Amino acid sequence: MASPKARVARPLSPHLQIYRPMLTMTMSIVHRITGAALYFGTLLVAWWLIAAAAGPNAFAAVQGFADSLIGRLILFGFTWALLHHLLGGVRHLIWDAGYGFGPREREFLTLAGLIASVGLTVLIWILGYLALGGAR
Numbered sequence: 001m002a003s004p005k006a007r008v009a010r011p012l013s014p015h016l017q018i019y020r021p022m023l024t025m026t027m028s029i030v031h032r033i034t035g036a037a038l039y040f041g042t043l044l045v046a047w048w049l050i051a052a053a054a055g056p057n058a059f060a061a062v063q064g065f066a067d068s069l070i071g072r073l074i075l076f077g078f079t080w081a082l083l084h085h086l087l088g089g090v091r092h093l094i095w096d097a098g099y100g101f102g103p104r105e106r107e108f109l110t111l112a113g114l115i116a117s118v119g120l121t122v123l124i125w126i127l128g129y130l131a132l133g134g135a136r
Contacts, residue, residue, distance in 0.1 A: 024110045031088040034081040041078035079124060084117035 019025070048066070051058040065071045091109045094100045100109050 023114075024106050027088065027110045027114060031085060034085040034088070037077070037081045038085060041074075041081065044074070044078065076121065076125060080117060080121040083120050083124075084113070087113040087117050 048062050051062040066075060091100075091113050094109065100106060
């Protein structure tokens with residue numbers, strides 16, 4: 001009679017116990033999150049455009065939301081997500097061209113994208129406030 005097979009110890013797939021978090025891994029995850037956030041931000045842009053076409057009352061309601069603290073925080077986050085996702089795409093374009101695969105280059109491109117996205121977001125908002133004549 002055949003004996004039942006004993007369980008064979010198989011190696012587990014590498015997981016969080018094996019990999020240590022790296023900046024490139026974290027920014028890859030953030031790149032995916034910002035892509036999803038841009039979807040919802042695009043809905044806000046569509047709301048704004050539809051309200052502009054619907055008339056002054058609808059547009060005033062959207063502008064009232066955009067001028068509120070929560071509206072400005074959302075717009076600031078949307079600006080950052082757009083720039084971060086754009087710069088992450090540029091990083092992937094560089095990698096697709098076959099460059100930047102060394103450890104130092106990968107870390108540099110990742111850190112540069114993070115710093116540039118934050119810096120450009122702040123710069124755009126400062127220029128926007130200056131163009132509008134300061135806070136209303």
